Amino acid sequence: MKIAIIGQSGQLARALIREAATQNINAKSYNRHQCDLSSAPNLIEDFISRLDVDAVILAAAYTAVDAAEDDYQTALAVNARAPKAVAKACAQRGFALVHISTDYVFKGRSRTPYLVTAPTDPVNAYGRTKRMGESAVLEAHDRAAILRTSWVFDGSGKNFMTTMLRLGAKRAALSVVDDQIGRPTYAGHLAQACLTIAAALCGKYGAQASGLYHVTNSGEAISWAKFAAAIFARAENDLAQTVKVTPITSADYPTPAERPGYSVLDLSRFESLHGTLPHWREGLELAYREWVDNKT
Numbered sequence: 001m002k003i004a005i006i007g008q009s010g011q012l013a014r015a016l017i018r019e020a021a022t023q024n025i026n027a028k029s030y031n032r033h034q035c036d037l038s039s040a041p042n043l044i045e046d047f048i049s050r051l052d053v054d055a056v057i058l059a060a061a062y063t064a065v066d067a068a069e070d071d072y073q074t075a076l077a078v079n080a081r082a083p084k085a086v087a088k089a090c091a092q093r094g095f096a097l098v099h100i101s102t103d104y105v106f107k108g109r110s111r112t113p114y115l116v117t118a119p120t121d122p123v124n125a126y127g128r129t130k131r132m133g134e135s136a137v138l139e140a141h142d143r144a145a146i147l148r149t150s151w152v153f154d155g156s157g158k159n160f161m162t163t164m165l166r167l168g169a170k171r172a173a174l175s176v177v178d179d180q181i182g183r184p185t186y187a188g189h190l191a192q193a194c195l196t197i198a199a200a201l202c203g204k205y206g207a208q209a210s211g212l213y214h215v216t217n218s219g220e221a222i223s224w225a226k227f228a229a230a231i232f233a234r235a236e237n238d239l240a241q242t243v244k245v246t247p248i249t250s251a252d253y254p255t256p257a258e259r260p261g262y263s264v265l266d267l268s269r270f271e272s273l274h275g276t277l278p279h280w281r282e283g284l285e286l287a288y289r290e291w292v293d294n295k296t
């Protein structure tokens with residue numbers, strides 16, 4: 001399988017590059033200068049049309065959730081118009097497409113995991129643009145899969161885990177939101193899932209593998225405060241001090257964009273076809289070792 005990864009420096013793109021190399025998959029990645037997703041759709045279509053691959057994985061996106069509230073037009077271009085252009089070109093050229101979306105397409109008022117068939121109701125501007133991207137991709141291409149995921153982290157990017165470890169090195173106590181419940185996803189495991197779905201779209205399942213999937217690590221759903229506590233428990237021997245996590249509410253930590261109170265995704269479609277991804281604690285262990293390696 002020959003794949004193009006659109007994106008190079010993001011958490012998922014970096015994990016895809018690594019994982020494709022591990023699996024001996026012929027993969028080439030493209031950065032913002034080679035394929036700017038905020039540019040005109042015909043330019044994006046031209047770029048994709050010139051590729052010679054079996055599958056495209058669209059790993060880049062406008063991910064600045066709070067900034068999207070004010071910078072909606074850029075978020076819309078990158079998260080909705082560009083995926084549509086990529087999907088159109090992939091359909092014309094016969095490339096399978098794997099696209100990534102988010103738990104933020106849900107408002108988060110549920111108390112049971114969201115099925116892939118659950119009606120969407122985006123919680124913020126970023127979520128609205130990502131939802132539009134999902135629909136545009138599925139309309140434009142019948143051999144395209146969309147993986148909705150949540151709380152992505154690794155050991156080197158800018159994410160919740162690395163932020164906690166950076167702050168924990170300086171402070172003995174941190175206040176962390178305890179009323180948003182979700183499931184963390186290690187970027188390396190998400191990359192493996194993307195490659196599995198790409199292979200399914202390119203192999204015996206073909207278009208049957210199309211449509212929506214929910215993909216996160218397995219394990220119990222937790223709050224950000226509980227995730228922070230798990231991170232500090234793992235890091236205990238390496239930090240100069242024990243870090244106390246004080247649970248607070250979302251109201252105590254206002255952000256420009258609202259977050260879902262509960263965004264646990266039901267994983268059964270992916271799991272029934274491809275098995276269960278590891279527990280998030282296993283992802284945490286791998287990401288933590290990456291973080292330690294990067295420090296030294």
Ligand SMILES: NC(=O)c1ccc[n+]([C@@H]2O[C@H](COP(=O)([O-])OP(=O)(O)OC[C@H]3O[C@@H](n4cnc5c(N)ncnc54)[C@H](OP(=O)(O)O)[C@@H]3O)[C@@H](O)[C@H]2O)c1
Nearest residue numbers: 009010011012032036037038060061063100102149151152
């Ligand atoms: N991170 C999460 O917690 C999370 C949760 C749910 C879903 N997702 C989804 O998962 C996917 C991967 O996210 P991630 O965590 O890997 O994001 P990330 O680390 O924030 O990386 C985003 C990437 O997109 C690139 N990008 C932004 N604007 C671009 C443009 N105009 N043209 C080309 N590239 C552009 C960035 O390039 P530069 O480095 O050049 O800026 C960066 O490499 C996205 O679809 C995201 O919506 C993420």
